Amino acid sequence: MDDLIKQLLDARKKKGITQSTLARSVGLPQSHISSIEQGKVDIRVSTLLEMARILDHEVVVIPREHYSLLMAIIEGKKDIELEPLWKPDEED
Amino acid sequence: MDDLIKQLLDARKKKGITQSTLARSVGLPQSHISSIEQGKVDIRVSTLLEMARILDHEVVVIPREHYSLLMAIIEGKKDIELEPLWKPDEED
DNA sequence: TATAAATATATATTATAACATATAACCTTC
DNA sequence: GAAGGTTATATGTTATAATATATATTTATA
Numbered sequence: 059m060d061d062l063i064k065q066l067l068d069a070r071k072k073k074g075i076t077q078s079t080l081a082r083s084v085g086l087p088q089s090h091i092s093s094i095e096q097g098k099v100d101i102r103v104s105t106l107l108e109m110a111r112i113l114d115h116e117v118v119v120i121p122r123e124h125y126s127l128l129m130a131i132i133e134g135k136k137d138i139e140l141e142p143l144w145k146p147d148e149e150d
Numbered sequence: 151m152d153d154l155i156k157q158l159l160d161a162r163k164k165k166g167i168t169q170s171t172l173a174r175s176v177g178l179p180q181s182h183i184s185s186i187e188q189g190k191v192d193i194r195v196s197t198l199l200e201m202a203r204i205l206d207h208e209v210v211v212i213p214r215e216h217y218s219l220l221m222a223i224i225e226g227k228k229d230i231e232l233e234p235l236w237k238p239d240e241e242d
Numbered sequence: 243t244a245t246a247a248a249t250a251t252a253t254a255t256t257a258t259a260a261c262a263t264a265t266a267a268c269c270t271t272c
Numbered sequence: 273g274a275a276g277g278t279t280a281t282a283t284g285t286t287a288t289a290a291t292a293t294a295t296a297t298t299t300a301t302a
Contacts, residue, residue, distance in 0.1 A: 062209065099288080102258090119157040181262090193259070
């Protein structure tokens, strides 16, 4: 399943609401939420954003170079290796 | 314009490629890239992901609580206030 | 094991992204 | 101001998400 969709599914469950409740909030029929969560449809961005918003999440586009760092933070790992914000006099 | 789309546009320009080049990579006509970048269409998630991928970016769904932190990191701010990974004996 | 609640499947319709293609409108730069 | 490269518009077609609705399955609970 698409990773983004999986996260929305996890978020819905964590929030403890049903497909029907989510559907009502987003304005889609429950049947469509079911299809979405099963990865059967390639939803529109507006739909993704609406679902995320209702589920207290945000959708962001990030430079790939930051990806693993952000994932680490989200997953709550300790001892994150931050890229240095400056380098000590890099000369040749 | 949609914030996500704006980021893709910025990314394309920063990468220094044309709509046509991006279009070829993604497999869409240039005319459609134009529409997308002008926010005239509500694209599908697969399209968003493809464009982001080509432009060396990733699309992620994040808990809202992490949003400002991630934005800070992406925008390269110094002195990021990380949420404490532990709290020093929080007692009442 | 009934009953209910939640989720999945089915079907038909409507709206619109994606596609293909062409051309027009902008910009540079010579 | 012509030429080339880039971006925006236009039109028609096709694929499919969204809608509406109903019902079937599955899962939980009394």
